[in-house]
Amino acid sequence: MTSCLYECQILHARFAPREHRFVYRIFLFAIDLDELDALPRHVRGFSVNRRNAYSFRDVDFLPLGETLHQGAAPAAAPRPSPAPAAAGSVASPSLKQRVIAYAAQHGVDLAEGRVVLVTLPRVFGYLFNPVSFYFCYDRHGAPAAAIAEVTNTFREMKPYFLGPATQVAAGGEFHLRVPKHFYVSPYSDVDVAFDFRLRTPGDRLTVQIDDYTAGARTLTSVLTGARRELTSGALAAVTFKYPLITLRTITLIHWHALRLWLKRVPWFAKASRPADQRALYRPHRSLQPSDVA
Numbered sequence: 001m002t003s004c005l006y007e008c009q010i011l012h013a014r015f016a017p018r019e020h021r022f023v024y025r026i027f028l029f030a031i032d033l034d035e036l037d038a039l040p041r042h043v044r045g046f047s048v049n050r051r052n053a054y055s056f057r058d059v060d061f062l063p064l065g066e067t068l069h070q071g072a073a074p075a076a077a078p079r080p081s082p083a084p085a086a087a088g089s090v091a092s093p094s095l096k097q098r099v100i101a102y103a104a105q106h107g108v109d110l111a112e113g114r115v116v117l118v119t120l121p122r123v124f125g126y127l128f129n130p131v132s133f134y135f136c137y138d139r140h141g142a143p144a145a146a147i148a149e150v151t152n153t154f155r156e157m158k159p160y161f162l163g164p165a166t167q168v169a170a171g172g173e174f175h176l177r178v179p180k181h182f183y184v185s186p187y188s189d190v191d192v193a194f195d196f197r198l199r200t201p202g203d204r205l206t207v208q209i210d211d212y213t214a215g216a217r218t219l220t221s222v223l224t225g226a227r228r229e230l231t232s233g234a235l236a237a238v239t240f241k242y243p244l245i246t247l248r249t250i251t252l253i254h255w256h257a258l259r260l261w262l263k264r265v266p267w268f269a270k271a272s273r274p275a276d277q278r279a280l281y282r283p284h285r286s287l288q289p290s291d292v293a
Helices: 095-105 232-241 245-262
Strands: 004-014 020-032 046-048 054-056 114-119 131-137 143-151 157-162 173-179 193-199 204-213 216-229
Touching: 004 232, 020 216, 020 245, 095 114, 095 131, 095 143, 095 157, 143 173, 143 193, 157 173, 157 193, 216 232
Parallel strands: 046 054
Antiparallel strands: 004 020, 004 216, 020 114, 114 131, 131 143, 143 157, 173 193, 193 204, 204 216
């Protein structure tokens, strides 16, 4: 199987208005979506749409069937044929089918291609992914697109699409700078720009996401990691080394938010700029219009 693990180091460095830097370690799954249903037969402790130590829930990712808050969706693309459904049930598109449809909306044909999702599933039932990455390949195996799916602590989700026009000359790397229009941190305003640099994973995984404010880089996040085979033994080893990894991630986010507050870094309330939070899924109640009698 091509699915694997990456044992990673994450660097966060803030340059303005106060300096703040920290490094921590994590592991991630890189799941070939064509192998998703077969993985539970090969890896103990991993299940799909069932409870387990690691539970991959299809509904946790790319919810294209839900309402897109405050923003027009791309031009509609033909919907992929859903998988056959059991009698009396209604089939819904699989995650790979949703990725293919989303790419088609952006003019990219992924039919007969592969999609590798770098993420964490639910860990003992708890899910939190600050960002997941979809690396998409065409039918010839060439890198065709990438998607960065960003999730904030309010459980809102926003995908950013990196198509063929964003590939650097050497290929295999995607670079895009785009307005964020999303509330990710109280210490980063919603109208700054995300600068994505995503390299298709191989023996190593390398991803960089920077924040730019008025053309100046104010924050960098760099993820690097080495590939490991995805086996029952390897998963048990990283579980012991990084216990309750999703819970640890959310705890670190709040711990460093407290440290930034103690450093008197200016912060922005989520409800203060609802009109600038656009094209996202699962909007928090702070973005809903108030009920008026």
